[in-house]
Amino acid sequence: MQDEPNGSLRGKRQGFDYLIVGAGFAGSVLAERLAAGLGKRVLLIDRRPHIGGNAYDHYDDDGILVHRYGPHIFHTNSQRIVDYLSRFTKWRPYEHRVLAEVDGRQVPIPINRITLNLLYGLALDEAGAADFLAARAEPVAEIRSSEDVVVNQVGRELYEKFFRGYTRKQWGLDPSQLDRSVTARVPTRTSDDDRYFTDSFQQMPLHGYTRMFERMLDHRNIKILLNTDYREICKAVRYRHLVYCGPIDEYFDHCYGRLPYRSLQFHHETLDREQLQPVAVVNYPAEDVPWTRITEYKHLTGQRHHKTSITYEYPSAEGEPYYPIPRQENTELYRRYQALADATQGVTFLGRLGTYKYYNMDQVVGQALALYKRIKEDERCAAPDESPEHAASPARQAS
Structure with missing residues (x-):
């Protein structure tokens, strides 16, 4: 891995094809693909002192x-x-x-047959577990919130034991105030699958995430600057296109207000x-x-x-x-920033923060690979007199 000290921009004389802000999964995967797959010169920066984003281990x-x-x-x-x-x-x-500390004992979460038998001193089989949950479920006519999801599946008692307090702590909001996607991520089972x-x-x-990132970024076309904020160097570096993996509202100076x-x-x-x-x-x-x-x-x-x-x-x-907070009003605010991004030339927003979506790691990798595929196809389609070095690049929302 080629790690340039902060302020060292030896690539400035030639410039870079891409400046990528954020060295987590999104930025690192795209940097590797652009460098190894298309021979692009990439400057990858991160304001933290390490690569790997939130997956960093040591x-x-x-x-x-x-x-x-x-x-x-x-x-x-x-x-x-x-x-x-x-x-x-x-x-x-x-x-x-995962176990959850409930009623003085540690029981499996997601809720399954073992969870129910331990909590209630029962000996339910799979059919009995299904009947137990069905008897306690409180059907909700229109499921809108995270509370609705759980109460509809398992009833209020198990909702109170496992979900309400945890969700209130995690998100700073009651589940009734959060989009249904939050608790829908945790299923309920009647089997013993824990x-x-x-x-x-x-x-x-095998050797940790950081070692994986080091190998990913070990390419002569990739230069890395750590402890570096985008605004500190954006005017000092020549580049053709910016890929921004930081918070989209921060890029636009929170002009519509802060995304939560x-x-x-x-x-x-x-x-x-x-x-x-x-x-x-x-x-x-x-x-x-x-x-x-x-x-x-x-x-x-x-x-x-x-x-x-x-x-x-x-x-x-x-x-x-x-974590982007999944609420309708937040989604609406993000759409205002998305419209602003769509009208901004030369920038693509990528990753959990750049697109304000609660992605898992594999989904971020998939998003970066999909963006690379589109870039590769665009270059193939570029007219001879409009080569990638001279083509205008509109802002994009990686999806």
């Missing part, structure tokens, strides 16, 4: 591999995305399981014991517990160590933007 002071920004579990149903990422990493099989995800591919990068995001604060600890939890993540739905979950990383990585490192997560209204 070895802590005790030599334990941890995720600085909370657990990142890779899962997908797309073989195309697996094949692409497999160029840069080997994989470690891992199926994610996996958090059911995707066909569930594995972790939810942030997280992390408290990392290393414990002088081999293991703390039976699984990687334990959720804490109760509102009187200030954190939402505790992650123990050795479950994710398979690392053997006589100590263990954990992270407490505290949702926050302040700090780095992590």
